[in-house]
Amino acid sequence: MKFQLNRLLALALVALLAGCSSTGSKTGDAAAVEDRSTDGVETSGAAGAGSFAGASLDDPNSPLAQRVIYFEYDSSEISMGDQETVAAHASYLASHPDQAVTLEGHTDERGSREYNIGLGDRRAQTVRRVFELQGVSPQQISTVSYGEEKPAAEGHSEAAWRLNRRVEIVYSAY
């Protein structure tokens, strides 16, 4: 199902959050969100993550619509730009404890395949740890590493490789 949220609704998201108990957001968090929503972008920290607790997973304008985190070569560090996305998902999951998610770790094609399974796992575990630090219950999270076996982009150039070094955030049916 896709909601059509116009700009007004997007701006009024905070108001929705404050009023809507069915989303499962805590009133206390919503109050904190109201305070912070005008402060600009929070790139990390649990407090900022409360902003997205009520957003729908189907909202194409929400950070939750971004389901892929990318990585530098041979790295499992989450980039500055992706930290907000990860925080958004963490916040959503923390406030929807019945929602399960799978973190799929992937690598580019270079090097040895089983080592790449390990590298993909390391990336997925990194995202898992951030989720858990932000209050997501470990039971909600599954991880799997596909190494280089399921590329998003075929090809032997950095253009393809950078699209394959990733963690995909896959929500179970909701």
Next chain:
Amino acid sequence: MSVKSLDPGIRRDDGEMINQGLLKGILLMVLLLVARPGMTALTIEITKGMEGAIPIAVVPFGWSGAAAGAPENIAAIIASDLSRSGRFEPLADRDLVSHPTEASQVQFHNWRMLNVDNLVIGQVRETGPQQYSIQFQLFDVFRTRQMIGYSFPAGKSELRRVAHHISDLIYEQLTGEKGAFNTQIAYITTAGSGKKKSYTLLVADSDGYNPQTILTSSQPLMSPAWSSDGNQVAYVSFEKKTAEIYIQSVATGTRRKVASFPGINGAPAWSPDGKRIALTLSRDGNPEIYLMTLSSKSLKRLTNSPAIDTEPVWTPDGRSIVFTSDRGGSPQLYQVSAGGGSAKRLTFDGKYNAGADISPDGKKIAMVHGANGAYRIAVLDRETGLLRVLTDGKLDESPSFSPNGSMIIYATDAGNRGVLAAVSVDGRFRQRLSLQAGNVREPVWSPFGRH
């Protein structure tokens, strides 16, 4: 000149070693084998010829039977085998001066004029419905005498196998080393892309013929590994959307799941005695090496580090495990006793060394060696400590020794698809084998024998 009747694999004569003629020059040759109906065609391109290859003439075998010709071209299979080893240079058919099929027809002086050291002739005879007798003789052209000669019974489906066995006998007679032509390879192919991608594990003859599907799946298959007796293959399957290790009988196809722990289950490697597998598990937090006793499924943990520890292989004496670890900052090879203890680093050349395979005599380790943006196959000589890079691709991987230790098969990239290639262990001879069916990767050479 005598021919012995013999079943393959039983004792044979010890002939004298022929003196090898020296033949200088680089040989570039493209050999196209015509596919049988329903078979995948195999193209062999010899990319780097070998100096000192032994000149040999393999004459088309004679045929007597109801059909117009024999079901298999035995001489062509033998010539292709010998050529593929890099140690022999068979004469092209058009250069054969005559076509003897039995000893009395051989005129040695004709063959001497061609500077050929050795001559192989033979016959195929139909002895019953789908039953044949194959006879061959190997001659020393300069000494004008037979070195070895045998005949074998064979059913129609065994003809290629017998031809490969003859190649092994010739190879061993002339080089003193055991041949590895009557062997198999396991490998993975993929086809399609995205949601329609399929993964298939196959076993084929080591010349690429007779591919048999072991398993096909819409989810990844990885890391095939032969048991030492060649009867079983272990592999990793993601069919349940997570990695699990199965062991499957090559002959019957029956399989059992042996590892399905939370997290990674990967890189199975059989112990030489077949009782255990080494494997990678991340059940305790991050990828570590374990040994599993197959009868009891009991586990022994061998590594304990926050690094990625994976890709275990056994030394041939069954006492140690060589594995990949990035505990030093980037992937390198390490060795640990199968009884446990501290790991010792083995590779110091370059920033990336992974995916090891150990030679059958334990003296060499092949690996994926990354340097200057290219991933190539390199071999570490354990006695000298020297690392030699054998290939020159950009994305070479998955090295696997032949069971006689003379060749390494590996996966490489040919434009837009994966293909298999083989290189001699001294790096002097290299060839590409492309099975024209999809993207091929992860070749593993079987032990001696056929299953």
